[in-house]
Amino acid sequence: xxxxxxxxRNCRHYWRTSMTKIGLHQYPRMDQVIFGKPAGQALLEEAxxxxxxxxxxxxxxxxxxxxxxxxxxxxxxxxxxxxxFDGVPQHTTRASAVEATAKVAEAKADLVVxxxxxxxxxxxxxxxxxxxxGITDESGLDGFELVSTPEGPRPGPFRAPKVRxxxxxxxxxGGEYNSGTLVTDTRRKLKQIFSHPMMMPLSIILDPEITxxxxxxxxxxxxxRAMDHGIFDRARLRRILGRDPGGDxxxxxxxxxxxxxxxxxxxxxxxLCRPEVALLTLRRCC
Numbered sequence: 001x002x003x004x005x006x007x008x009r010n011c012r013h014y015w016r017t018s019m020t021k022i023g024l025h026q027y028p029r030m031d032q033v034i035f036g037k038p039a040g041q042a043l044l045e046e047a048x049x050x051x052x053x054x055x056x057x058x059x060x061x062x063x064x065x066x067x068x069x070x071x072x073x074x075x076x077x078x079x080x081x082x083x084x085f086d087g088v089p090q091h092t093t094r095a096s097a098v099e100a101t102a103k104v105a106e107a108k109a110d111l112v113v114x115x116x117x118x119x120x121x122x123x124x125x126x127x128x129x130x131x132x133x134g135i136t137d138e139s140g141l142d143g144f145e146l147v148s149t150p151e152g153p154r155p156g157p158f159r160a161p162k163v164r165x166x167x168x169x170x171x172x173x174g175g176e177y178n179s180g181t182l183v184t185d186t187r188r189k190l191k192q193i194f195s196h197p198m199m200m201p202l203s204i205i206l207d208p209e210i211t212x213x214x215x216x217x218x219x220x221x222x223x224x225r226a227m228d229h230g231i232f233d234r235a236r237l238r239r240i241l242g243r244d245p246g247g248d249x250x251x252x253x254x255x256x257x258x259x260x261x262x263x264x265x266x267x268x269x270x271x272l273c274r275p276e277v278a279l280l281t282l283r284r285c286c
Contacts, residue, residue, distance in 0.1 A: 029179075030200050039069070039115070039168050039207035040076025046166055046203050047080050047111060054082040056109035058100060058124045060116030060170060061086040067213045070115060073168075082107040091191070092122040093184045094138040101130035104163075112165040114201075115210070117218070118173040125181035125199040128161040138187065145192040146180070158196040167201040170210050171222040176201055208267040 034042045047055050055077050057070065064070045064086040074081050085100040104112060104127055114124035126141075135141060144156030167176035175181075179200040184191050211219065 029197050029202075030204070031202050033204045033206065035206040037205075037207070038072070038076075039205055039210055040073045042205045042207070043073060043113060043166065043168070044076050044078075044080070046205070047077065050111060050164075050202070052111035053080055054107060054109045055080050055111045055113060056082045056104045056107050057084045058088065058112060058114050058116075058120055058127065059084055059086050060088075060120055063116060063170065063210065063213060069210050069213065073113075073115065082109050088116070088120050088123045090119055091184050092119045092126070092182065093186050094141055095186060097123055097126045097130060097183060098136060098138055098140070101127050101135065105131060110163060112163060113168065114165060114176070115168040115170070117169070117171040117214075117222070118175040121167050121169065121176045121201075122181040122183065124165045124167070125179075126183050126194055128163055128165055128199060129158050129194065129196065131163050132159055132161040138185065141183070141185075141194070144194055146195050153195075155195045158194075158199075160196070160198045164198065164202045166203045166205065168205045168207060168210065170214050171218055173222040173225065176204050212267075 034046070037045075043055070046052075057073065059070050064084065070084065070086075074084070083103060083106075085103050087099060088096050100123060112124050112127060114121045129135070129144065130140070133140070133144075144158055146153050146155050148154075169176050179197050180193050180195040181199060182191055182193055
């Protein structure tokens with residue numbers, strides 16, 4: 001009873017201090033997170049579930065040219081494979097997005113799949129919108145960026161895309177878990193946010209085998225940032241709820257990030273680095 005009263009009191013305080021502000025939140029639309037299967041097998045099953053006949057891959061150039069991971073996915077897709085684009089720069093640009101969109105449109109793709117880090121995932125998201133609106137040059141994205149208003153951030157006037165995406169991430173940045181994308185306008189040297197609930201991947205496929213090729217500095221850097229976000233949210237929720245949610249989960253994640261880079265380590269720590277997998281593991285153990 002005492003715990004319930006504390007929780008109620010903290011929630012009321014949070015409502016008075018934070019929730020009375022005007023704002024907007026768009027709930028993204030995602031079906032599921034898949035793990036425990038090779039990426040190619042999981043993607044083929046998703047393509048079959050969604051009825052996708054023309055699957056186009058937006059991928060990391062390193063994974064495409066220096067490993068066999070993308071080729072394994074292409075082979076698994078078989079006749080459903082429609083094409084590959086690996087020209088996404090380190091920071092997603094309008095120019096690369098428009099170039100990729102032309103390739104995707106030419107292939108008559110009905111499903112886009114991002115395989116790689118945060119820039120590749122961001123590129124796939126904005127490609128969906130370029131396809132939907134027939135955008136063929138950089139200026140075509142003008143007016144669709146998210147803007148700040150006194151009432152809160154206002155997304156651009158995107159239509160819901162008919163073609164959706166799946167993400168197969170190779171880092172721990174976590175950008176695949178939201179419906180926004182950060183795109184650089186090199187003409188003005190400006191990074192802008194674009195957002196729509198259906199830019200969210202339909203599914204996220206976690207294959208630790210793909211992360212073996214991620215440079216150690218990128219793996220640890222993206223993992224540290226993920227931990228930073230997790231600790232911040234944990235502290236915020238602890239203040240609101242009066243208890244400590246997610247502490248054990250963060251221990252799983254932090255241990256996995258470091259252990260995964262040690263020589264001779266199995267794939268298990270790379271999978272437990274993912275907060276959603278760590279949380280599910282804890283639920284099963286408790």
